[in-house]
Amino acid sequence: MSKMRHRSRFFMVLLVVITTLAAAACSSDDGEAGDGDTIAVFGAFATQIEEPWDGVIHRALLAEEEDGNISYTFTDDIGYSGDMERILTEVAEQDKPDIVFGDAFGNEDAVRRVADAYPDIAFVFGSGGGPADPNFSVFDNWIHEPAYLAGMLAGGLTTTNVVGVVGGFPVPEVNRITNAFVAGAQAQNEGVEVKVTFINSWFDPAAAKEAALAQIDAGADAVYAERFGVIEAAQEKGLLAFGNMSDQKDLAPENVVSSVVWDMAPTVAYVIDQVGAGSYTAQDLKDFSMLAKGGASLAPINTSVVGGVDQALIDAVNAKEAEIKSGVFRVDINEAEPAGSVGG
Amino acid sequence: MIFLLDILTATLRNATPLVFGVVGETYTERAGILNLGIEGTMYAGAFFGFAATAVTGSLELGILAAIVVGVASGAVMGLFSVTLGTSQHVAGIGLTLGLIGISEFINRLYFGSSEGLRRIESYQLLEPFGPDNIFNQYALTYIAFLVVAPLGWWVLRSTSFGLGIRAVGENPEAADAAGLSVSLYRYAALMIGSALAAVGGAFITLATLGTFTLGIIAGRGWVVIALVIFGRWRIWRGVFGALVFAGVFSLQLRLRILPGWDAVPFELLLALPYLVVIAALAISGRNVEYPGAYLKPYRRD
Numbered sequence: 001m002s003k004m005r006h007r008s009r010f011f012m013v014l015l016v017v018i019t020t021l022a023a024a025a026c027s028s029d030d031g032e033a034g035d036g037d038t039i040a041v042f043g044a045f046a047t048q049i050e051e052p053w054d055g056v057i058h059r060a061l062l063a064e065e066e067d068g069n070i071s072y073t074f075t076d077d078i079g080y081s082g083d084m085e086r087i088l089t090e091v092a093e094q095d096k097p098d099i100v101f102g103d104a105f106g107n108e109d110a111v112r113r114v115a116d117a118y119p120d121i122a123f124v125f126g127s128g129g130g131p132a133d134p135n136f137s138v139f140d141n142w143i144h145e146p147a148y149l150a151g152m153l154a155g156g157l158t159t160t161n162v163v164g165v166v167g168g169f170p171v172p173e174v175n176r177i178t179n180a181f182v183a184g185a186q187a188q189n190e191g192v193e194v195k196v197t198f199i200n201s202w203f204d205p206a207a208a209k210e211a212a213l214a215q216i217d218a219g220a221d222a223v224y225a226e227r228f229g230v231i232e233a234a235q236e237k238g239l240l241a242f243g244n245m246s247d248q249k250d251l252a253p254e255n256v257v258s259s260v261v262w263d264m265a266p267t268v269a270y271v272i273d274q275v276g277a278g279s280y281t282a283q284d285l286k287d288f289s290m291l292a293k294g295g296a297s298l299a300p301i302n303t304s305v306v307g308g309v310d311q312a313l314i315d316a317v318n319a320k321e322a323e324i325k326s327g328v329f330r331v332d333i334n335e336a337e338p339a340g341s342v343g344g
Numbered sequence: 345m346i347f348l349l350d351i352l353t354a355t356l357r358n359a360t361p362l363v364f365g366v367v368g369e370t371y372t373e374r375a376g377i378l379n380l381g382i383e384g385t386m387y388a389g390a391f392f393g394f395a396a397t398a399v400t401g402s403l404e405l406g407i408l409a410a411i412v413v414g415v416a417s418g419a420v421m422g423l424f425s426v427t428l429g430t431s432q433h434v435a436g437i438g439l440t441l442g443l444i445g446i447s448e449f450i451n452r453l454y455f456g457s458s459e460g461l462r463r464i465e466s467y468q469l470l471e472p473f474g475p476d477n478i479f480n481q482y483a484l485t486y487i488a489f490l491v492v493a494p495l496g497w498w499v500l501r502s503t504s505f506g507l508g509i510r511a512v513g514e515n516p517e518a519a520d521a522a523g524l525s526v527s528l529y530r531y532a533a534l535m536i537g538s539a540l541a542a543v544g545g546a547f548i549t550l551a552t553l554g555t556f557t558l559g560i561i562a563g564r565g566w567v568v569i570a571l572v573i574f575g576r577w578r579i580w581r582g583v584f585g586a587l588v589f590a591g592v593f594s595l596q597l598r599l600r601i602l603p604g605w606d607a608v609p610f611e612l613l614l615a616l617p618y619l620v621v622i623a624a625l626a627i628s629g630r631n632v633e634y635p636g637a638y639l640k641p642y643r644r645d
Contacts, residue, residue, distance in 0.1 A: 048448070050456065050558050164601075195601040200614050203559025206548050210358060214597035217350040228461065228557050236469065250460050251555070340610065341603045 043074030044102035060264035085110035144180035151184025164215030167226035179334040193344025205229030247299035259299040358590035364544030365568035366582035368537035375533035376513035380436025383565025384443030389542025391447035394549035414542030418535035429641030466554030
């Protein structure tokens with residue numbers, strides 16, 4: 001009997017070890033940063049890199065590494081329960097990277113404390129707050145401009161005069177692209193009604209699809225997929241969809257009209273240049289994530305979607321895009337929580 | 345009227361993964377084992393079902409892969425809870441964490457490099473009576489309601505195998521004295537239950553979405569655990585609970601986007617399915633009779 005209990009304890013320990021290993025395998029931290037000539041960059045992500053937001057930052061850094069401009073290591077899935085401060089401190093002490101990129105949402109105080117303690121390292125974080133001298137810069141996904149253009153397309157393409165948006169949480173980042181999409185749709189089509197649903201999750205594509213299907217049941221024939229799952233609903237019903245964060249045309253080539261794209265490459269390239277030249281300062285890098293500098297864009301318009309896209313509409317969108325780029329037209333930044341049913 | 349039919353259609357669709365899970369978990373719990381590994385089992389079923397289909401191009405092999413993964417995870421749970429007699433709570437939570445970690449790890453290795461999501465040709469909606477009606481469902485939804493639930497109910501209630509499962513969960517000493525192998529029945533219940541749960545998870549990747557993303561189960565396994573208790577370990581009541589949950593879920597998504605419903609915070613609407621189940625549990629859940637040997641490992645000594 002006691003032998004049995006002994007063995008079962010061994011297996012419990014084994015289970016815990018296996019579980020820990022499996023969880024640890026999801027993050028990579030091999031600490032070869034900070035070895036002199038190439039610029040060493042560390043990525044610190046609260047979510048897994050499969051999450052679209054952090055994935056955009058990660059992919060831009062991977063591209064720089066492939067081009068031989070930086071050495072890059074990262075840790076993801078750090079979470080929101082205290083590990084961010086420990087990991088950043090360990091990395092700053094042991095690996096001493098030149099730059100740390102990451103997202104500070106949900107870990108704002110911790111990230112800023114560590115940045116303050118290591119002024120020689122450039123901290124560049126996605127954040128809802130402002131920069132802090134001497135070394136803490138901020139960026140965010142300022143993709144409301146292409147969201148406005150996507151809204152114009154949706155407003156012009158809808159035949160039912162109802163379009164939909166399915167988002168994660170009503171946080172400022174999501175609210176402003178949703179409101180810009182609504183504004184664009186209404187600019188193109190005065191009588192349009194926009195249905196807005198939040199699923200209160202960053203990851204629940206099945207719920208996002210159901211939310212989109214509910215909007216389609218209510219008459220929507222074009223839906224904006226702030227989250228995964230929405231494009232699948234449009235495809236199943238043979239309707240139109242708009243992707244978010246990256247060009248998602250490949251998911252449903254007959255249904256995705258265009259996507260609202262965020263690209264961190266301009267931000268990353270600028271910071272690397274500044275650090276390399278020794279002229280890095282703390283600043284708000286907002287402009288590098290906007291249309292004019294290429295950090296935000298509307299993916300090429302897919303004219304082979306069901307029903308096609310009118311050339312006049314494409315011309316109107318292109319003209320508006322040119323106006324935004326040249327500074328003649330400014331898309332309002334409205335971060336108020338949108339209603340479930342707007343206009344109509 | 346159309347509004348109600350839309351909700352009914354969505355209800356059957358949304359209840360499908362829960363029905364697979366509820367029938368499966370009822371089997372394991374009637375055998376005396378609370379399997380908290382179900383969230384991870386559904387997750388692994390969703391992932392390995394997707395992965396097998398992505399590699400082979402066959403949806404049937406995807407379902408088969410989910411069943412194999414389910415049986416395997418039931419066997420692991422059996423190793424801990426039956427053979428070794430450890431805490432079922434700890435073993436189940438550990439299994440869930442382990443299976444999610446393994447799935448995400450392999451997902452990153454094999455599907456992580458591509459720019460966008462990998463898409464498979466998923467199950468299409470059946471249209472026996474044309475499009476846009478309540479029969480517009482995936483084949484797996486038909487299987488859940490017309491095969492799994494009634495067959496699961498009948499086997500548990502009316503066959504000697506079902507009697508054996510109930511016996512080892514109610515009074516394992518008596519079952520043992522009557523010559524039944526307690527561990528064999530418990531392993532069988534775990535493997536059947538986990539296989540069904542895994543297919544329920546695979547429904548989401550192979551039918552609903554055709555893609556796999558992290559967080560794909562999003563707590564549906566925990567909902568299943570609650571629904572089994574809601575159903576007082578009876579399959580038809582558990583299935584009814586799944587329909588109520590899915591129905592309120594589908595309803596609130598449609599209320600939210602009606603003009604004027606902004607007066608109600610959408611978070612409250614999202615919480616509604618959970619609140620309804622909790623309320624029903626509180627009202628009907630008094631004098632619940634747990635299976636007699638619930639949570640108790642069996643040792644012949």
